[in-house]
Amino acid sequence: MEQAVFFDTLRQGLWIAVLIAAPMLAVALVTGVVIGLLQALTSVQEMTLTFVPKVGAMLAVFWVSMSFMSETLVAFFADGIVPLIAGG
Template identity: 70%
Template sequence: MDENLIFDLMRQALWIAVRMSAPLLIVALVAGVVIGLFQALTSVQEMTLTFVPKVALMLAVFWVSMSFMTTLLASFFTDQIVPQIVGH
């Protein structure tokens, strides 16, 4: 296994990590902006108002996208990592 192959596998693994985390990060960003705007408009500065809805939305999105994440990670290991281990 040469270093170009290792760098290519690492690049692919990082891209998989970005694709897996994107739904959660996008929901956290949108929820944070919406809640921040709500707090700015109403002058409510409660810390739990920012934390609880954001965590609840992220858990809901994680629950919905779990199959996508699992399929993506399993296909990466099946298609890329396991053939390198076997020596294909």
């Protein structure tokens, strides 16, 4: 395998990882900012108040976007990795 093919496949794999992780990370960021603002406004500094809603929101987004993640990974594997393995 040439270096160019290896690095191109690695770049594609990293981009797929970014696409898959982006929805959950964005929801965690938005939820964290909203909870942080609410804590600042109410002066309630409870650790579980930040953790539990963030985990719940991330689980909900994971459940909703699970089909997108699976389809993206399967497409990358079928279109990018399998031909490289079969081609030698």
